Structures are given as C-alpha cells and as structure tokens.
Amino acid sequence: MKVRNLGHSALKVSAIGLGCMGMSGIYGPADDQESISVIHRALDLGINFLDTADIYGAGRNEVLVGKALQGLRDGVVLATKFGSVRESDGRVVGVNGRPEYVRRACEASLKRLESEVIDLYCLGRVDRSVPIEETVGAMLRLAEEGKVRSIGLSEAAPATIRRAHKTWLISALQTEYSLWSREPEDEIITTCRELGISFVPYSPLGRGFLSGKIQSLDDLDPSDWRRNMPRFVGENFAKNLDLVRHVQELAATKGCTPSQIALAWVLAQGEDMLPIPGTTRRAHLEENLAALDITFTPEELTRINEIAPKGVAAGDRYPEWAMKDLNG
Numbered sequence: 001m002k003v004r005n006l007g008h009s010a011l012k013v014s015a016i017g018l019g020c021m022g023m024s025g026i027y028g029p030a031d032d033q034e035s036i037s038v039i040h041r042a043l044d045l046g047i048n049f050l051d052t053a054d055i056y057g058a059g060r061n062e063v064l065v066g067k068a069l070q071g072l073r074d075g076v077v078l079a080t081k082f083g084s085v086r087e088s089d090g091r092v093v094g095v096n097g098r099p100e101y102v103r104r105a106c107e108a109s110l111k112r113l114e115s116e117v118i119d120l121y122c123l124g125r126v127d128r129s130v131p132i133e134e135t136v137g138a139m140l141r142l143a144e145e146g147k148v149r150s151i152g153l154s155e156a157a158p159a160t161i162r163r164a165h166k167t168w169l170i171s172a173l174q175t176e177y178s179l180w181s182r183e184p185e186d187e188i189i190t191t192c193r194e195l196g197i198s199f200v201p202y203s204p205l206g207r208g209f210l211s212g213k214i215q216s217l218d219d220l221d222p223s224d225w226r227r228n229m230p231r232f233v234g235e236n237f238a239k240n241l242d243l244v245r246h247v248q249e250l251a252a253t254k255g256c257t258p259s260q261i262a263l264a265w266v267l268a269q270g271e272d273m274l275p276i277p278g279t280t281r282r283a284h285l286e287e288n289l290a291a292l293d294i295t296f297t298p299e300e301l302t303r304i305n306e307i308a309p310k311g312v313a314a315g316d317r318y319p320e321w322a323m324k325d326l327n328g
Contacts, residue, residue, distance in 0.1 A: 001046025002292055004271055006077065007171025007198040009150035011119060013077045015267060016289060017049030018042045019202055019278030020065055024057025027208075027280075028221030032064055034280060039068040041282045043076070045289055051174075051202070051276045053081035053124055054109050055092075062112035073115060079200075080109050081124035081154060081174075084325070095325055097127030099138035106142050122152035122174055126328025132160050136167040143168070152200070157327045158191040170197050172274070177201035179210055179262050179304070180231070180243060180313035193272060201266050204275040205288075206231075206313075209240060210262040212248050230315030239314035246307040256294055259287055264294035265304055 002015040023035035039050065052065045062080060069076060082105035086092050096105075109118065121142065123135060142148040152172035153164060164170055173192050177184050178201065192199050205211055207226055214220065217227060217237070226232045231240055247258045254261065259277075266275045277288050296304070316323055 001048075004274055005198065006049075006120065006150065006274070007152075008169040008196060009120075009171045011077050011150065011171075013049035013274060014047045015274070015292060016047060016263070017051055017079075017200075017274060017276040018047050018285070019276040020050060020052045020061055021056045022278040022280050023064055024061035025223070026056070026225045028224045030057075031280065032067075035064060036068040038280060038282055038285055039065065040072075042285055043072060045286070047289070048075055049077045049079070049274065049276065051079045051081075051200075052113075053084075053122075054105060054112075055081070055084045055086045055124065058086050059108070059112055062109055066112055066114040070114065077119045078113065078115060079120035079122060079152070079172075080113065080118055081122040082106065082109065083124040083127065083154075092322075095125045095127045095328075097123060097130040097132075097135035099134055102135060102138035103142065106147055110147060117147060117149060119149045120152055120172055121148040121150070122154050122172065123156075124154045125325045126153070126156050126160055128328055132156075132164045133167045136164045136170075140168040154202075155326045155328065158187045160328060161188070161191050161195070161197070165195050165197070170195070172198045172200050174200040174202055174276075176203045176317055177266065177275075178204045178206045179247065179265060179308040180206045180240065181317060182308070182310040182312075185310065189269075193270075198272050198274050199270075201273060201275045204266045204277050205259055205262050210244060210247060210258060212244050212251075212258040215241070228319055229317075230319065231313055231317070233315065236315035243308060243312055250300070250303065250307070254294065254300075256290070257287060259284075260291040260294055261304075263288055263291035264296070265301075267291065268296055268301070 003012045139151045150171040154174040251258045251261045
C-alpha cells in the first residue's frame with residue numbers, strides 16, 4: 001500500500017482511505033455485518049485511514065466502526081468529526097463549535113468508538129457564531145490531554161483555515177472534491193499547500209454518480225438521501241449523465257472502470273491528496289484500490305480537463321438549507 005503523510009502530524013496514512021458514512025443508512029438500508037466485513041477487508045488490503053463522524057447515523061456509525069476495530073485498533077488512523085448537531089430522528093438542528101461542546105462531543109465519540117484516542121479530530125462544519133480560535137483552542141486542550149493526536153477542519157473557508165492554523169497546526173482539511181466538484185481548486189487547495197495541510201477529498205466518486213452505475217433514480221433505494229440532492233434531481237440528473245458518459249468512454253480506452261478514472265484523477269492532483277471513497281461492498285472496495293495503479297499521460301489529463309472543467313456539474317452539491325453551512 002502506498003502511504004502519504006498526514007499534514008503536520010507524525011502519522012502516515014494509506015493513499016486511499018475509507019469513508020464510513022454510507023454504512024449507517026444514509027444511502028439506503030444498512031447491513032452492519034457486511035459493513036464490518038468491508039472494514040476488515042480494507043485493513044487486510046493495507047488501508048489504515050478510516051473516517052467517520054458523530055452525525056453519521058446519529059452516532060451509530062461511530063459505534064459500528066468501534067465494534068469493527070475491536071482488537072485491531074493498533075496502526076489504524078481513526079478520524080472522526082463533530083460540529084453538526086443532529087437529533088436522534090435524523091434532523092439536523094444546527095452547528096456547534098463552542099468550547100464546552102467540543103469537549104462533550106469528543107468524550108462521547110471516544111466512548112462510542114471504544115478508543116482512548118482519536119487520531120484526527122475534525123470540526124465538521126464551522127460555527128460562525130464562535131471565533132474559530134476558541135473552537136480550535138478547545139481541540140488543542142484535548143490534544144494536550146492525550147485524547148486527540150491531530151486536528152482538522154471540514155468545509156472551511158481559506159481565511160478560517162489561516163486563523164485556525166495560527167492557533168494550532170491544522171493537519172487536514174476535508175472538503176468534497178471530484179471531477180464534478182472542483183471548487184476547492186480556486187483557493188482552498190492553494191491555501192492548504194501553503195500551510196502544509198493535507199487535503200482530504202470526500203465523495204471523490206461524486207457520491208457514486210461518477211461510477212456510471214446510477215443511470216436513473218430507480219437505481220437508488222427509496223430511502224436514499226441522494227434523492228433529495230440537487231445533482232440527482234430532474235434535468236440536473238440528465239445533464240450530469242453526459243459527464244458520466246465521457247468518463248465511461250475514457251475508462252473504456254484505459255481498460256478500467258469509471259470509478260477508477262475518477263479516483264485516479266484525484267490521486268494525481270498531488271501527494272497531499274488523501275481521498276476517502278466510501279463503500280458498503282467489498283468488491284467496490286477492491287475496485288477503488290486498483291485506482292492506485294492507474295496513471296495518466298499529459299494528453300489524457302488535458303482530455304479530462306476538457307470533459308470535466310470547473311462548474312461542469314448541474315446543480316448545487318447540497319440542498320439549499322445545507323449549502324449555508326459550507327465554506328464557513
């Protein structure tokens with residue numbers, strides 16, 4: 001397994017990590033036993049970077065990951081997030097970055113994960129009502145107590161990243177990034193590189209859309225949250241299929257799958273890229289890992305830029321109510 005440095009920490013992580021969000025029902029019914037088998041298979045294949053959050057499944061995802069890691073915790077770089085507040089029925093009720101909440105959230109995550117330490121603790125969304133210095137200061141105190149090894153941010157604006165980094169060295173910035181979500185290239189990735197912060201692209205396969213396996217809404221479970229996302233709705237869906245067809249054509253010429261093209265492209269953007277594609281199937285996990293062996297010629301990269309320029313996707317990344325919490 002190829003490894004890459006995790007920002008300013010002493011940790012080294014697999015070049016491809018595993019996002020665990022989809023294992024707790026957001027994309028349809030969950031199968032805990034199958035999900036645990038996926039995590040175990042990932043570890044067997046050399047993946048040591050696992051990502052979860054307290055909001056996924058209202059805490060159930062952390063419980064699942066903790067269960068899967070029983071007796072296997074050593075060597076795993078475990079990342080989790082806090083900040084977005086969700087009720088037990090799934091309703092998102094806001095963002096909380098107050099210092100007292102940071103501590104409560106961390107201790108609750110440690111309990112659910114059945115772990116003594118969180119390797120990468122991330123602020124999942126920035127609380128605009130609280131100075132970022134106060135939130136990060138509370139995270140620093142947790143590190144001083146040995147409960148956290150390194151810290152990160154998610155969906156933070158460049159100015160916020162800089163302010164946070166002055167309080168304590170930020171090791172990672174997590175933001176959606178893929179062939180249909182290239183907005184971070186404008187300023188965020190440049191800021192991270194200037195400060196030595198690793199970039200953790202989530203949804204590098206466009207929430208599965210870039211795999212080519214979703215050709216209509218009928219391919220999604222009735223309970224799948226993607227049915228409410230703008231890029232999966234109406235005319236946007238049809239327009240976005242055009243991008244997928246181009247990716248499929250390129251994949252056919254390379255003798256690989258569209259998912260592998262999309263993931264290999266993210267990896268090719270730099271050694272500071274640590275993508276965390278999610279999956280609930282072992283076969284998809286192994287397909288994703290094969291992207292590590294794919295390289296592109298300059299001509300192929302030019303072609304990819306032509307078929308997937310910035311702004312190519314039709315529709316916003318999230319519903320309107322969730323967009324307001326991005327780039328905080």
